Amino acid sequence: MDDLLAEFIAETRETLDTISGEIVAWEADPGDRKRLDAIFRFFHTVKGSCGFLDLTHIQRVAHEAEQALSELRDGTREPTPRLVSTILAVMDRIGAMADALERGEEIDESHDEPLIAALGGKDDEAAAPALRTATEMRHPARSIRVPLELLDRLMGGVSDLVLARNELSRQLRRTAGEDQVETAFERMSTCVAEMRDAITWARMQRIESLFAALPRLVRDLSAELGKSVQLDIDGADVELDREMIEMLRDPLTHIVRNALDHGIEPPEGRRAAGKPETSILRIGARQSGNQIQISIADDGRGIDPHMLKDRAVQGASLSAEAAQSMSDVDALELIFQPGLSTADAVSTVSGRGVGMDVVRSNVERIGGSIDIESVVGQGTTLSLLVPLTLTIIPALIFGVGEGRYAIPRANIEEIVSLGRDRAEIEAIGGTEAALIRRKRLPVVRLAAVMDMDHAESAASGTDRAQHLVVVRASRRERFAVMVSAVFDHEELVVKPAAPSVMQAGFYAGTALPDNGMPLLLLDIAGLAAVAGLRLGMADPQENRVAAEPDAATDVLIFTDLDGCRRAVRMALVNRIVDADADQIVERAGGLRLVIDEETVPVVASGDLPKTGHVRLLRLSDGESAIAYAIGEGAADVGKFPETFDRARGTGRILGVAVVDGEPVELLDAHFLFAEFSERPAISVEQPRCLVIGGDDLWRRELLAPLIEQAGYRVTFDEDAEYDVAIDASGTDQDSDGQDFEGTEADVVRLSADPSPGKDRIYRYDRTGIVDALHARRKRRASG
Amino acid sequence: MSQLYLVAEIAGTRFAMPADTVESVVTASDIIPVPRAAPTVAGIAALRSKVITVIDTRAAINGSKARIAASQLLIVAKLDDFLYGLAVDKVHDVCEYATAPRKLGAAFEPGWRRVSTGIIELDGAAIVVLNPATLVAGSDSVAA
Structure with missing residues (x-):
């Protein structure tokens, strides 16, 4: 609906712009049949679209204009100058209403009755003022359509x-x-x-456009399958590159189809399981760092890992022994293997065994990853993590033998140097594993994958320093890539590589970094496949043998405005906002970010830039939001240790820990929200204060704001109801001091005399006035 | 309908290539090897602000790898939106040839037969016309 409306607004504006020339010419020669037709067509189109969009008011206005034009065409009416200007005014009016629609404002219909009357030729004089207002209200278009x-x-x-x-x-x-x-x-x-x-x-587009097709898809599918599904979409305002949106369309559709077909039980099944008949499919998007996370969660039957294992063993892609020792979490990953389907029967919707493997490769092709979590009887959640944009990728450049290659930053978890007791290589049964902090990871020797062993040994004399780059192909699937040197971080413009290069299977594209030497970007998922790690998955590795519980918190690490490295808990980060400096204004004693028709309190731990862009983290505690301004540079997702040095006092910083070799401070989100978040507006009825007498300028401009500040609503209408009253007549030096009638109990009397007598208060005695008001109100309330 | 050809030389043999796919002729700067790419790929190189894929033309024709180093002469051709640099030993001339190339006879080596579209005659000598698309194609292009 919103799309249609936006389309209508844009189209109306465009037509208005193109025929505005016609209008002027028509005004000069109202008998011109061709121009008359063009204008008639405009009203006719608007009328039709409005009928479709249920904008009855605009439809009526357009209809009246169309009627008048039709009479002009038939020659039953004369194009008097007044009628011509009325029609022009109606056109302007439609433009104004389109603008109002776009801003989501109410359309003020009062302007239009005289216009309609004038079109009908009934009351020519009355239309004159309407013509004026209609013309004044036309706003310039603020957006254009671009292919x-x-x-x-x-x-x-x-x-x-x-x-x-x-x-x-x-x-x-x-x-x-x-x-x-x-x-x-x-x-x-x-x-x-x-x-x-x-x-x-x-090129950024709201992910809304990706989600827009889902309600219909879910409706049609659930009808076809005889299931009752409620779709719950969250985070539709997250933005990502439109190219990414296109690339995600198919995988998302596929996942939703799967969820409806296999995940969600039919109503009788749900009743038997003690669940509500209507299931809920939750689709949410949120930005985390340079990535977008999209989750699709159903509350259906879940996926049984044992059944997956059985299927894989039947399909001979897994040995029975391997299946035995495989953990449930690893077993769930089997769903991404080619040719494995959870469906018992092939349905028209899905279940032909072409599925999740294709979804996975599609997501990985765009540099993303996909994860699955499922609890039998409770539901399945699929999480997609994809980069914001495809064309410019922050990457790490490293060396293998003589060559230089790059890995997207998004894939890198950490870099460990070998031989400094931080990590070592173990040989296990013919393969190798890296032991990093008592966790074993599969190792890929890049030089070996690239058939560069001889080059490696030749260089080994000088270049013994080896590094492990720990990368993740998905959230659970991690491995270490052994490289000989780590050089630099750089933002790379990545271009596709020629097919004869891509056939290697582990390149993502080419780039030209600052040093001018062309570079190949590695595709981590492809590398895992070429190195045989994917196959190794079916054979449960020592992966978790010595694994200890991961005692760390997911945080977003960023450079703050004052240059310090700080971190904030990932779960609180709603999204990262890039705002213009002038979107941040100082209002009501604090900084506020004005964005998408809301204002969010801004916290800045340093000087905000006066011009250009400001990057902010939109933090949310579930109800209210604050925006935390951060400095230039990358914001990375990282792990903050569970134990860290706590800050001495309370303040913005909760504590500090060393992450990747540098001290990082963790923000105290509780403090930030307590200090900066918007308190919900108190909706308690405010007491009313009547102000009587006195100089009008003084009481309106000086006294009234003071009273409002003290929490009262001000009225100057003596007949209105009030809780307390202020008699300001004594402030007017010329007045005879005639007092307002009222008991002392509820009237505060002011005086221009700095030392007023009894029962009067000096007019600039702020606290005196406020105290007196409060005292009187209390007395009145208790009395 | 005449066609323009660029005449160049590889391993002592002259050949012609339709000029419409050729963008320029350059000397290579550093050529970065690409491990595990197709055997015809000699590496990648920077051409102004673009990355081109350098093709070992000799390997593409008869499977024997040539030594391709900096200052190698490259014919830059654009195919399917990708830029390639075809390594050649010499570039002679651009010439115009009026009739369609004749088919190659069976006497030609299989390598040449695969990458060429025919023969044209120039100054009394026969010259093989190469099809750049088959030259740059990936895995299946190298005969044993």
């Missing part, structure tokens, strides 16, 4: 621009440039970076 291809071309152009900039930077470095050239280059670099941000932002 998606154009946006994509812009993005491509900007990516090329970034690369060209890098090339220029290399050339400049070679020819030790002049200062002026350097300055100009710096300026250009800033512009390019800003432009890249803007285009990236322009």
